[in-house]
Amino acid sequence: MPVVFVAASKLPTPFATFKMNGFLEEENGREHVVLSLGDVSDGEPVLGRVHSECLTGDALFSQRCDCGSQLEAALRAIAAEGRGVLLYLRQEGRGIGLMNKIRAYELQDGGADTVEANERLGFAADQRDYAICLPMLEHLGVKSLRLMTNNPRKVKALTDMGIKVAERVPLHTGQNPHNKLYLATKAGKLGHMMGNEHQSEVDPA
Numbered sequence: 344m345p346v347v348f349v350a351a352s353k354l355p356t357p358f359a360t361f362k363m364n365g366f367l368e369e370e371n372g373r374e375h376v377v378l379s380l381g382d383v384s385d386g387e388p389v390l391g392r393v394h395s396e397c398l399t400g401d402a403l404f405s406q407r408c409d410c411g412s413q414l415e416a417a418l419r420a421i422a423a424e425g426r427g428v429l430l431y432l433r434q435e436g437r438g439i440g441l442m443n444k445i446r447a448y449e450l451q452d453g454g455a456d457t458v459e460a461n462e463r464l465g466f467a468a469d470q471r472d473y474a475i476c477l478p479m480l481e482h483l484g485v486k487s488l489r490l491m492t493n494n495p496r497k498v499k500a501l502t503d504m505g506i507k508v509a510e511r512v513p514l515h516t517g518q519n520p521h522n523k524l525y526l527a528t529k530a531g532k533l534g535h536m537m538g539n540e541h542q543s544e545v546d547p548a
């Protein structure tokens with residue numbers, strides 16, 4: 344198993360007091376966190392979010408992207424339901440790291456879009472790896488997810504990893520004048536769905 348459970352504690356937030364579960368990805372030393380609330384091991388689909396770290400959006404209030412508001416909206420939704428999980432994966436900047444993200448932003452300041460900038464730096468548009476999700480969900484006893492995402496590729500990536508996604512729940516939040524182009528690029532080039540569709544996607548496996 345590439346990911347090992349380390350410890351769990353309470354984490355009080357403005358939305359709810361979550362259980363914070365810490366995991367270590369042994370081969371690279373990355374430390375991941377899953378916030379959970381309520382009984383998530385009863386076999387019923389669990390409202391969930393797989394959130395990749397975005398220091399600028401999650402902690403520094405950046406309006407270049409919509410990560411911070413998506414994180415908050417997901418935690419609020421889980422709190423409102425009284426049950427759910429948020430996987431916080433330490434793969435900054437779609438996996439390229441913080442310094443490379445700043446380099447990419449520099450290129451974007453010069454006119455490139457988010458996909459072009461990553462490609463010019465020699466990275467794939469999306470280098471995220473979701474394989475680490477399965478052992479963390481198994482540890483928590485989560486059998487299937489009602490996944491909060493606008494990204495059908497994320498649903499497919501998780502499904503391919505053997506994670507059952509019972510439903511895709513859209514998250515629409517965080518649009519502002521600074522990230523208009525970024526969100527349009529995500530919709531156009533990365534297949535994100537920004538409409539108000541609400542669809543069920545049943546795991547074919």
Ligand SMILES: [Zn+2]
Nearest residue numbers: 397400408410
């Ligand atoms: Zn972000």
